[in-house]
Amino acid sequence: MSFINSVTELLQNSNQLQSISDTAVLDTELLLCFALDVDRAWLRTWPDHQPEAIQVKTFKALLSRRLTGEPIAFIIGCQGFWTLNLTVSADTLIPRPETELLVEIALGLDLPKVSRVLDLGTGTGAIALALASEHNNWQLTAVDSQIAAVNLAEINRQNCQLDNVSIYQSDWFSQVPGLISSPQYHLIISNPPYIEINDPHLSAGDVRFEPASALVSGRDGLDDLRVVIEQSPKYLDSNGWLLVEHGYQQGTAVRNLFANAGFTAVATQVDYNNLERVTLGCIRERH
Numbered sequence: 001m002s003f004i005n006s007v008t009e010l011l012q013n014s015n016q017l018q019s020i021s022d023t024a025v026l027d028t029e030l031l032l033c034f035a036l037d038v039d040r041a042w043l044r045t046w047p048d049h050q051p052e053a054i055q056v057k058t059f060k061a062l063l064s065r066r067l068t069g070e071p072i073a074f075i076i077g078c079q080g081f082w083t084l085n086l087t088v089s090a091d092t093l094i095p096r097p098e099t100e101l102l103v104e105i106a107l108g109l110d111l112p113k114v115s116r117v118l119d120l121g122t123g124t125g126a127i128a129l130a131l132a133s134e135h136n137n138w139q140l141t142a143v144d145s146q147i148a149a150v151n152l153a154e155i156n157r158q159n160c161q162l163d164n165v166s167i168y169q170s171d172w173f174s175q176v177p178g179l180i181s182s183p184q185y186h187l188i189i190s191n192p193p194y195i196e197i198n199d200p201h202l203s204a205g206d207v208r209f210e211p212a213s214a215l216v217s218g219r220d221g222l223d224d225l226r227v228v229i230e231q232s233p234k235y236l237d238s239n240g241w242l243l244v245e246h247g248y249q250q251g252t253a254v255r256n257l258f259a260n261a262g263f264t265a266v267a268t269q270v271d272y273n274n275l276e277r278v279t280l281g282c283i284r285e286r287h
């Protein structure tokens, strides 16, 4: 028996996405889930279900957007990160799985039970909210230069019901001294923009839909990392840590920046693809 526009048939539209996506089947499932307001388990349970015409129309419209290359997260308006489901928008980066490594390393550091943590360039709030969800006695301060990102992070904070995160607009550290009475942090964490302005990857794939303010950082991609690394020692407590994400070819340059700024125990960790992705260092003495 054949079904017109059954779940199974609609999922066959994944063929159309093969040329633009490495995850065509998953993408199609997510779009159909969004159109039907169900989860992926439901699709497997009801393969012969025939959605209403309006739902099929919605699904096809979503599929057309994906065919233009628009990221799934922007189409459905959310993205999973750590254990959280975050609202996303075109005002900032879609949180990436690599960035979970930053969270994982931060959680493994030997930090005080009640730690003060600063997340620079918070975007959706991903890093700060993930840390806050794991340690409800940590005090998180999160900043972003883009007011639209600050507002988005605040929406996510409220949705995740996390009271231990405060979010502000700030150009890196510019507003930080006024944010808390003693601006000394046990951990500063950042996934800043780090792509070279002429990097050809900027005109391909998902990043075409993300803002330059979240991606691009000067000719060598290091402009923002320089500011963050050079200024962090002033804001770190003794034995405080700085943890940054960077491009996979920036490891050596970033370790040099850490060493020049007075950090010790400088080390780089590789991501799940075995690429240098996160560098950390400790300030033994306050500057």
Ligand SMILES: C[S@@+](CC[C@H](N)C(=O)[O-])C[C@H]1O[C@@H](n2cnc3c(N)ncnc32)[C@H](O)[C@@H]1O
Residues within 6 Å of the ligand: 092, 093, 094, 095, 096, 099, 120, 121, 122, 123, 124, 125, 126, 127, 143, 144, 145, 146, 149, 170, 171, 172, 191, 192, 193, 194, 213, 214, 215, 224
């Ligand atoms: C690569 S995105 C990271 C977003 C988020 N932390 C994440 O990991 O998904 C970089 C973020 O830094 C913010 N940003 C760029 N320049 C900044 C600046 N001068 N001061 C503060 N934030 C900045 C951007 O708006 C963007 O949200």
